Amino acid sequence: MELFALEHKRLWRTPRVLICVALCFFYCIIYTTLISFQWTYFGSEGEDSTNLYSNHLDGYSMIRTYKARSDTYGDYWTDETLQKLVKDFQTIEPHSPLSSMYDWTVGSSALKLYEELQDPENQKYQPLIRYVDTTKLTDFYQRRADDLNVNIVMNQQNLLLTDEDVETLREMDSRIKTPWRYEWTRGWEKMLTGSLPLLSRMAPYLAIVLGFLFSGEWHNSTAPLLHTTRYGWKKLARVKVLSGFAFAVELYLLIAGGTVLLQLIYLGTDGWDMPIQMIKIHAVAPWNMLQAELYELAFAFLGVVGYAGIVMLMSALVKSNVLSLVFSLAFIYVPGLFISYLPIWLQDASQFLPMVGSPTDIFRMNFFHIFGKGIWLPWMSITIPVLLGLACVPFAILKWSRRERV
Amino acid sequence: MELSIDRLTKHFGRKIAVDCVSAALTPGVYGLLGANGAGKTTLMRMLCAILEPTSGEVRLDGKDVVTMGEAYRDVLGYLPQDFGYYPSYTAAEFLSYIAALKGIPRDAAGKKVQKLLHMLDLEAVADKKIKTFSGGMKQRVGIAQALLNDPQVLILDEPTSGLDPKERVRLRNLLSEYAGNKIVILSTHIVSDVEAIADQVFIMNAGRFIAHGTVQELAQQVRGKVWELTVPREKARLWQEDFTVANYRHEGEDVVLRIISEEAPDPAATACEPILDDAYLYHFGAKEA
Numbered sequence: 001m002e003l004f005a006l007e008h009k010r011l012w013r014t015p016r017v018l019i020c021v022a023l024c025f026f027y028c029i030i031y032t033t034l035i036s037f038q039w040t041y042f043g044s045e046g047e048d049s050t051n052l053y054s055n056h057l058d059g060y061s062m063i064r065t066y067k068a069r070s071d072t073y074g075d076y077w078t079d080e081t082l083q084k085l086v087k088d089f090q091t092i093e094p095h096s097p098l099s100s101m102y103d104w105t106v107g108s109s110a111l112k113l114y115e116e117l118q119d120p121e122n123q124k125y126q127p128l129i130r131y132v133d134t135t136k137l138t139d140f141y142q143r144r145a146d147d148l149n150v151n152i153v154m155n156q157q158n159l160l161l162t163d164e165d166v167e168t169l170r171e172m173d174s175r176i177k178t179p180w181r182y183e184w185t186r187g188w189e190k191m192l193t194g195s196l197p198l199l200s201r202m203a204p205y206l207a208i209v210l211g212f213l214f215s216g217e218w219h220n221s222t223a224p225l226l227h228t229t230r231y232g233w234k235k236l237a238r239v240k241v242l243s244g245f246a247f248a249v250e251l252y253l254l255i256a257g258g259t260v261l262l263q264l265i266y267l268g269t270d271g272w273d274m275p276i277q278m279i280k281i282h283a284v285a286p287w288n289m290l291q292a293e294l295y296e297l298a299f300a301f302l303g304v305v306g307y308a309g310i311v312m313l314m315s316a317l318v319k320s321n322v323l324s325l326v327f328s329l330a331f332i333y334v335p336g337l338f339i340s341y342l343p344i345w346l347q348d349a350s351q352f353l354p355m356v357g358s359p360t361d362i363f364r365m366n367f368f369h370i371f372g373k374g375i376w377l378p379w380m381s382i383t384i385p386v387l388l389g390l391a392c393v394p395f396a397i398l399k400w401s402r403r404e405r406v
Numbered sequence: 407m408e409l410s411i412d413r414l415t416k417h418f419g420r421k422i423a424v425d426c427v428s429a430a431l432t433p434g435v436y437g438l439l440g441a442n443g444a445g446k447t448t449l450m451r452m453l454c455a456i457l458e459p460t461s462g463e464v465r466l467d468g469k470d471v472v473t474m475g476e477a478y479r480d481v482l483g484y485l486p487q488d489f490g491y492y493p494s495y496t497a498a499e500f501l502s503y504i505a506a507l508k509g510i511p512r513d514a515a516g517k518k519v520q521k522l523l524h525m526l527d528l529e530a531v532a533d534k535k536i537k538t539f540s541g542g543m544k545q546r547v548g549i550a551q552a553l554l555n556d557p558q559v560l561i562l563d564e565p566t567s568g569l570d571p572k573e574r575v576r577l578r579n580l581l582s583e584y585a586g587n588k589i590v591i592l593s594t595h596i597v598s599d600v601e602a603i604a605d606q607v608f609i610m611n612a613g614r615f616i617a618h619g620t621v622q623e624l625a626q627q628v629r630g631k632v633w634e635l636t637v638p639r640e641k642a643r644l645w646q647e648d649f650t651v652a653n654y655r656h657e658g659e660d661v662v663l664r665i666i667s668e669e670a671p672d673p674a675a676t677a678c679e680p681i682l683d684d685a686y687l688y689h690f691g692a693k694e695a
Contacts, residue, residue, distance in 0.1 A: 229507035
């Protein structure tokens, strides 16, 4: 334990590590979360509507205004809700600041269900929303069920879903409570499709810190010295791996914790029990926003742990810090560069690499077949990366605690 | 206690770094002399069990040091040639960290660290970062870490490099005092370092022990092969080209040359008392050494 404490302390005291943590905090918390909450994403529109940076720095108060506005449309999503929403919108002058009060996050996919709103030329609903006869906006849940069926059939053809998979998807969908609860959705949409998936941007920082864990000892010429101490072989390797994982978890807690804290400050907890279909209407997962957020946090956590294991193996395999860093970064970025040249099965497999896949797969219908059993993609996306990372650990320890041949 | 080296060999591709070296070392100070590239560091790393030999083995009291593993490392102290440290650590912190790696309990480690800092005259800079140290100070930290666990087998690779004359003398005294019933092996290419303290000296060249014995025995091996010759200054260079010259001393308009040669280089040359430097030069030649 004492050795772990010393090794862990040593890791944190390295200037490179402190700089990395500061940069990661700035990028993930300040730049992509705080600034977008207060300014670029939720700030009211500025003079140049095409430039997010011309928005006003009033995100906090605007969020409360948006919420108050959406509260006037009732708790549940019914035909009347949509009709009232569209009718109110039609009374507002085009380009009026009031028009930005309308949250079309849910509408953006729900409105596509109405043929009456489809522009035949570009399939967009926005131009027609001002002119549609709102009394025709009916049968929302039936339209959604029909549309979902069409989507499942399309996925069945494209993704080679079996009848059993289709049955599972329909079973999942049947567990969603209706009528849906309705509240302001953009905040949850920002978290679930923006901020939380961005946690994978921690990868380069992890690579810079953990990539030097073993190779750095060769770089500092300390490896021969450590190897001749009593605990310098396996025990030190185990302690190094442990402190590497501890660092990864701490960085995760700092970044994920900071993101969630900002979420609580800016968005609060309202709407935690809304179904995720309020963000993407074709989603079949019977989850509410909180469950989806927990999944995404777990996805990022297990991805971080898995990636940490892989980076530590890279670090043990080579004696050069530069090579270790290059290999660690290549592990997550190279598959993306060559993905279109890879066979389909390899393209599919690449998304199971830690920090490579996306937690937003919870909104999709993809199935994978392992030994004849159909498994919904998110369950594999959450387990395989961490298993890969943990599988690297014994090899990293073995490599460090082996006598040199050359 | 006996550390035996049995036909130890190491090849790096086609290059033979250590070639079937054998020796039996009992408590005492052993000096390993050799030019750069003679194979000293490779041999030392194999003695420390961190480099896998191509063939042969090292045994401590009959047990293979590799299979002894932790038990061997527990009695081993090692100063590598390129001693690495953590730049952001202070001397005291670095020693405490190595003490933990050596399995020394925290209380005992604290006392030991203080004692070694005092012994190596590092007390005043104990809380300063190692990256601010001079080469000699860093080397002393390296020596201190090697002594942390009171090793029974102490292996020091070029321990005097970077040390000033005063520090070298201090280190010699320290090692002489420390040796007692322990095995101390130090490699160097500075003859005077081992001459003063080594009980036995091994001269290594091209991966082999080409001579070994006490300082006196090695010196005696070149008895009758060391000569002094006084020559005019302008002719000194010619003598240096033809013979191995161990020393070159001005005396008025002339130069006194100390020449290593199987036979008298000149009828006027007089045989003189050999020292270890002469033996070293005899084996290596002035240019190679």
